[in-house]
Amino acid sequence: MTTQLESVKNKPTWDTVKTLSEAEPAFTLAAIRNLIFLSADRKTSKGIIKGNGLAPHIRRIGAKVLINREGFLGWIDSQESDSV
Numbered sequence: 690m691t692t693q694l695e696s697v698k699n700k701p702t703w704d705t706v707k708t709l710s711e712a713e714p715a716f717t718l719a720a721i722r723n724l725i726f727l728s729a730d731r732k733t734s735k736g737i738i739k740g741n742g743l744a745p746h747i748r749r750i751g752a753k754v755l756i757n758r759e760g761f762l763g764w765i766d767s768q769e770s771d772s773v
Contacts, residue, residue: 703748703755712758725754742767 706725710718728743746760 701760702758704758706754706756709756709758709761713762721756725756 704712706718706721710716710721716724724741724743725747727741728747729740731738731740743761743764746757746764748755748757
């Protein structure tokens with residue numbers, strides 16, 4: 690049987706854009722907002738543009754946007770750059 694403390698430890702940490710930018714100073718508020726904007730697929734006059742893959746780690750509750758910190762950091766680790 691799991692205790693209440695153990696179940697709290699397993700829950701994801703949800704941050705607002707501001708608290709995430711304070712916790713991860715490499716990302717400014719504007720940079721995080723841009724990543725959120727680009728996270729989901731979107732339609733244009735030329736077709737559908739694929740999202741960046743961050744959408745599963747974002748929750749919107751009314752006007753509030755929350756980001757799963759562990760998911761965000763995992764998503765950053767999964768990004769690869771071919772430029773050297």
